[in-house]
Structure formats: C-alpha cells, structure tokens
Amino acid sequence: MSKGYGLFVRFALRDEKAAAEFDELCARTLEGIRAREPQTLTYVIHTPEGEPLVRVFYELYADRAAFDAHEAQPHIKHFLAEREQYLAGVEVTFLDVIAGKVAAQK
Structure with missing residues (x-):
C-alpha cells in the first residue's frame, strides 16, 4: 500500500443542540x-462510547490528490464554513498509509 492518505479528526461539540x-x-x-x-475510499463518523458531545471522523482517500479534490467540492466547502x-x-x-487492508473498489 504505497498510496493512501487519511485523516483522523476529533470534533468537540458545544452542547446537545449543537451536536444534533x-x-x-x-x-x-x-x-x-x-x-x-x-x-474517497472511507468516510466514517463515530461517536466515542461515553462521549456524546464528541464526533470522530476517519477518512481515507486513494492519494493526496483525491483528498485535494475532496476539499474542493462544494459540499465540503459548505461543511467547513458551517x-x-x-x-x-x-x-x-x-495520516500517510504504510500498510493495511481496504475493501476492494468497485
């Protein structure tokens, strides 16, 4: 796996209304x-057990260019602004991928 580019993002939310x-x-x-x-190979949002005001994103892209294309999308620009x-x-x-297993692309 010489290619792959990822992010781990942890968001702390202000309160329950903000979380919703x-x-x-x-x-x-x-x-x-x-x-x-x-x-964009994987884009998963998690809530850690016992932390209802935290969201953790795990994102995996085919490569850095795929991440850059993701960041340029209108829906992502809207997300970042809001x-x-x-x-x-x-x-x-x-995260730079060193090794692992990912699901086959269709």
Missing part, C-alpha cells in the same frame, strides 16, 4: 461525498 445540528450537517455532507467522490458554529474544539491528524 452538526449531525444533520454531516448527513447532508455525506450525500455529496457518496454521489461525487469515487476516490461547522464552526457547533464546535468547542477540533483536532486533526493527517
């Missing part, structure tokens, strides 16, 4: 990712 609205924003954003981003109103904090870790 952030989840709605994420659902709308995922529609665009599913429809328009074939090189998310701030719901957040108490964010931590982003960029």
Whole structure:
C-alpha cells in the first residue's frame, strides 16, 4: 500500500443542540461525498462510547490528490464554513498509509 492518505479528526461539540445540528450537517455532507467522490475510499463518523458531545471522523482517500479534490467540492466547502458554529474544539491528524487492508473498489 504505497498510496493512501487519511485523516483522523476529533470534533468537540458545544452542547446537545449543537451536536444534533452538526449531525444533520454531516448527513447532508455525506450525500455529496457518496454521489461525487469515487476516490474517497472511507468516510466514517463515530461517536466515542461515553462521549456524546464528541464526533470522530476517519477518512481515507486513494492519494493526496483525491483528498485535494475532496476539499474542493462544494459540499465540503459548505461543511467547513458551517461547522464552526457547533464546535468547542477540533483536532486533526493527517495520516500517510504504510500498510493495511481496504475493501476492494468497485
């Protein structure tokens, strides 16, 4: 696996109302990712056990160019602009793939 580029993002949300609205924003954003981003291999949103005001994103792209294309999409630009109103904090870790197993692309 010489190719692959990923992110691990941890969002802390302000309160329960912000969490619900952030989840709605994420659902709308995922529609665009599913429809328009074939090189986005994995884009999964998690809630850690016992942390209802935290969301963790795991994102895996075919390569850095696929990530750059993702960032240029209108639905992602909208997400990035709107998310701030719901957040108490964010931590982003960029990941270069060394080895692993991913599902076969269709």
